[in-house]
Amino acid sequence: MPHTETIEELYKARKAWLPSNLRHELGHFNVFRLDDVGKGAKPSPYRKRDWYNITLVHGPGKYLYADKKIDVRKHALVFDNPQVPFGWEQRDRITGGFFCVFSPDFFHSLANPTQYSIFQPGGHALFELTAEEASQANLLFERMFSELRSDYLHKYDLLRALLLEVMHLAMKMAPNENLRTQVLTASQRITVSFLERLEQQFPIDSTEQAVSLRSAIDFAPRLNVHVNHLNRVVKETTGKTTTQIIAERILQEAKILLRNTPWSISEISYALGFGQPAHFNNFFRKHTESSPLTYRHV
Template sequence: MKPVESIEDFYREKLNWVPDSIHTEIGHFNVFKLAPFIGKEARPVPYSRRDYFKISLIVGNNKVHYADKVIEIKKKALLFASPQVPYNWEEIDKIQSGYFCVFTESFFHQFGNLRQYEIFQPTGTPIFELTDKQADEISAIYERMFDEINSGYTHKYDILRTLVFELLHIAMKMQPSSNFEKQEGNASQRITSIFLELLERQFPIDDTRQRLSLRSPSAFADQLAIHVNHLNRALKKTIEKSTSEIISERILQESKILLRHSTWNISEIAYALGFNEVTHFNKFFKQHTEITPTRFRNV
């Protein structure tokens, strides 16, 4: 798999320079119009993970390959990309225009955990088709970002954070509230939140020397210091899935990513995902997809 692209790589590749502010403790933020990048950004972009966040308004027909999904943007869309999930996108018709902003996690260090938002999680919805009215509203937010970043106002970065959160909440209002959100504040939700954090902390897998250490419901229950049945009831209540189902779905998702977008052999992938024998991985994969890993890779 392509190495993780850093924010420095982004600037070197796209702009041939790296801003001095990029390594400051307050983090980094910048905003761009997409037009100057068309021709660079519109060609198929290598499938990789980035170490920064990116929110893009894209006008034009293209496809986004995100985690193990492929989503077609027919007209206008808002795309959220995070360090947790690899992606690339390819042009179908000529991309006309758009905006994007990039920022590091440390830019929001004192203002909450960005990774808790569903749209930045591997199982979340990263792309939102927009009406013309919604696209105009979001374009206006990006124009405000340009006004603020070019101003001399002392607290302009506080305003820029607020505008990023505005984009987040506009998008989240477009999707139905999940059971997870409705249960917020109760004991089951807290257990679920910690479980998902423990699960997700093991990903992404970027090196063949990595190996999942938490793969079974009992292993997670031990980490949480609760009975495995208690954990299962909490997850059933909040997500309506069993512990085993959630673990298996996440391992399956990562296996598809590695099969599609890495050069690792099947044995290396099986080992990294915690399978002691490649035959066990083959059986697991076929059980959930009805095809073998090798066939999936070659389709």
């Protein structure tokens, strides 16, 4: 897997002042203007970062996230998390914007970023904005930029509130995807626990790792429910079967590993829990109509 960029490296690359409390137990937050975009701007490397990132862009560009390439047309809010690689392939037509970085403990007990779908590997990470929505988001980022540089005693409390407002601005555009922002039913709680258990197996950072939970039968005992009940509530809550959801997540990780590691097909297949490389090949062909090797070189 390519090198995971640290937040210290971000500061050094921007030639910015390196805060002494960067890894402080109270959490870290900062906000920057997008001042390295426009004509002649270089792509932003596709890799994992060890911080949470929210970007507001104005102008067209091409965003890379997990195994996807997404064209931004005019304005967008983008949410990145430490588990998924991301980057920008085209930045020369972006005219401006902001991005903020923060550590998971910045919110303390106020919120947990992982509870929101925008910061989950399978969640909705990019939101196209209307001109009105972009203006609203821009005002929030301008306020964060201004407040961070103020002498106000409680500015970090205010910054947390502004950051949450940016997050909710996006999540309100996709209310059906955000089960965890509502009061959950028993079925939804089981589904959320299932999704969390599934996600805990990723990302795969070493060939020494191996996915061990690969079916509803594997998950049910760990969630203290009968497998039939698990299958039923997941289907009711998400519209998908447990088999579909597990396969989609394994396929997503397979694409990331094929594109971003030098590992052999055999190493990837074993890391993803396939007993034989042939089983992985059959799985990949079934879901993509392509072999893993062909996908790697496209």
